Amino acid sequence: MQQDQLIILGSGGGRHHIRTQHRATGGILYKFNGIQSHIDPGPGAIVRINQYKEDPIKTELFITTHAHVDHFNDLSALIESSREILHNKNYNYFKKGTLITTNEVLKLMSNYHLNMLEKIISFKAGSKYNYKDIEIIGTKVVHSLNNEGFGVIFKLKNYSLAFASDTMVYDSFSEQYSGVNILILNLLRPNSVTCKRHLCTDEVIPYLNKIVPPLNGLVITHFGSYMDGPRSPKNFVPSQVKKLKEKTTIKNIIAAEDGLKIKIASLLE
Ligand SMILES: [Zn+2]
Ligand SMILES: [Zn+2]
Secondary structure, X not given: OXXXXXXXXXXXXXXXXXXXXXXXXXXXXXXXXXXXXXXXXXXOHHHHHHHOOOOHHHEEEXXXXXXXXXXXXXXXXXXXXXXXXXXXXXXXXXXXXXXXEOHHHHHHOOHHHXXXXXXXXXXXXXXXXXXXXXXXXXXXXXXXXXXXEOEEEEEOOOOEEEEOOOOOOOOOOOHHHOOOOEEEEEOOEOOOOOOOOOOEHXXXXXXXXXXXXXXXXXXXXXXXXXXXXXXXXXXXXXXXXXXXXHHOOOOEEEEOOOOOEEEHHHHHO
């Protein structure tokens, strides 16, 4: 656990950040138990992993939560970059890595890249998969009518961490994070700027307060253009952190920044 880390390869989400890269859109590296996983490698993920001095060869677990381009665009590039040698002299491709994603994402990928993987796990809300003694559970999202999707909980020996992915709040939102210590929350919009597909701060606060036992740590990320960028008069991120600290009992609240490296231990204090 002392070595476990999150590396923010992109704190931005949505098409305006895809276009401007005002905030990067490369997703998150989650390192646990000596395993490097890449969650939602959006546009520029391969650029950011190099820019922030991380090593794509070390990635062995890929998770793409849904088929939106800010979550899956660089997936094939990262799979191809996760090995130094592609094939032997007889063109037998070297298989490496596990991919957990939706059927829809699998349909969008080439057989060439799918064949590079050792394991492909089709996933949705409620799915469970045991990866090297870590239980991975799919959580519900209410996001896009046209896309399948899921969030994901990692149950480790000493702590449990969840990536909510893109979602709105819904009735059982709080219950499914019961027992989770750290939540990575895609918070696209500030204050009460509501959206039919995403969360805003004022909407989510009551749901965060209903998680029992309370979270030890919260990381907000995947900020949209109303939070910071082309359509916002200022960067609302600091004021949202302040508000979350004032209105929840969560001890450790951190806002993602591009290139930020967060020690898991610091979120569990
Ligand atoms: Zn998104
Ligand atoms: Zn999305």
